[in-house]
Amino acid sequence: MTGLNLRIRFPDGQGVLKGIEGSTTLESLIAKGLDTMNVKQDVKECSQILSGFPPKPLDMTDKSVTIESLGLKSGDTLIFKLSDKTSSLPSGQVFGTNPSTPAQNGVETAAPSNSETNGIITNDTNRVLENSEESLNKRLKTNSSDIVLKRVVVPADNSCLFTSINYCMCGEVIQSEHIQFMREIISATVSSDQEKYSEAFLGKSNEKYCSWIQTKDAWGGAIEVQILAEYFQVMIVVVDTQSVSLTKFGEFGNFDQMMMLIYDGIHYDALCQQSPTRKSIFSSKDERVLDTARILGETERKAHNYTDTTGFTLKCLVCGHKMKGQKEAQSHAMSTKHTNFSEV
Incomplete structure (x- = not known):
């Protein structure tokens, strides 16, 4: 029997598991998924898997069961939920960060303590606001340019x-x-x-x-x-x-x-x-x-x-035929199977 092809989704990406046999255990499937997405298994573990539409949790009580017994089919999407193995922090919180401070682009930033604002300790409210605004602008500029x-x-x-x-x-x-x-x-x-x-x-x-x-x-x-x-x-x-x-x-x-x-x-x-x-x-x-x-x-x-698809002129590098616009190029490709074009 042909193996199953399963799509897997993680918080940081997606992947495909190909040729998975129906006799594969749930434990083995989880390990394959973590390995495919390069998740460090000594740091993270799979706490939940969602499947179907709308997504519903799979029963992970017994990880020795086969994926065939779980009713998984080729083409199904499995959504992996991860948690820290040794962390006792609330879900979604990263050690060393303030849980009330939102993450930006996957990077957590710690909020300043009550005794300082943007590195300035002062009783002058106007100076604090002025420097806070300047620091904020610098951070926004940095955040938009570091990608x-x-x-x-x-x-x-x-x-x-x-x-x-x-x-x-x-x-x-x-x-x-x-x-x-x-x-x-x-x-x-x-x-x-x-x-x-x-x-x-x-x-x-x-x-x-x-x-x-x-x-x-x-x-x-x-x-x-x-x-x-x-x-x-x-x-x-x-x-x-x-x-x-x-x-x-x-x-x-x-x-x-x-x-x-x-x-x-x-x-x-x-x-x-x-x-x-x-x-x-x-x-x-x-x-x-x-x-x-x-x-x-x-x-x-x-x-x-870019190519202006309404007015460009293309030359077929296979037969030398010249065309104008996307429609002529598509028509030529369909009739001749030539697909190697160059803009003139």
Whole structure:
């Protein structure tokens, strides 16, 4: 029997467990999950696993039971809740921090003691307020500038959207044949709701779309991003380098996490934070990383790192044919299977 493929979600990211046998024990599954997400098992432990929709806790009383007996199916999402092994602090509190002080971008900051404000001890209220405001402005400036986002370039093979999303989840650029499961997810979602995904919505019949999207020549766009955002329960933010707009797919799903992609008119790449820590999954409430993404988008726009899809002229590097605009390029790709283009 083919093993199960399970999606796992942690507070700091997502991943996929592939080929898990139904006879695998819950204890072994937890260990595999922690290992996949590089969680230090001598420091953290899994206190709860949620599964299903809406997510419900799995019975973890007996960890020797098999995952088959728990009713898990291939494609299920498991949400891991972690706790400190030796800590007696309340859930969510980090040692050395004030629990009333919110975390920003995963970094906890301790609140100042009652005897000092921003390092200044004084009875002069005006001086305290003045210096507090100056210090706050410096902190905001530092917080908005200490984040470094990097564009992770993926192959331009008509699967760039899916490859970029997979990179954000797993931190690895893989060959397009290994992300075929995303095309299958989209096809299954569309075919299951023919009223919502009508011909008027898709631009082709539901049946033809479902066959088309599973081919390696099908390009992904807004429809596919929205479906995958809802399926993986993560907000996907797309930075457009021509308009410098940030489009949030899955914004109304109230998802806790988000990933970021950058789009130049014809190609998607993943965005990964390089500093102060490396990661590609963020809190959906992290406005600082969104601001940084806008700055990156503006930098790319000024460098003209985008393609005007309505008026650009492309040349097919396979046959030399010249085309104008996105529609002609898509038509040429569909009729010839040529996908190696260069802007003229």
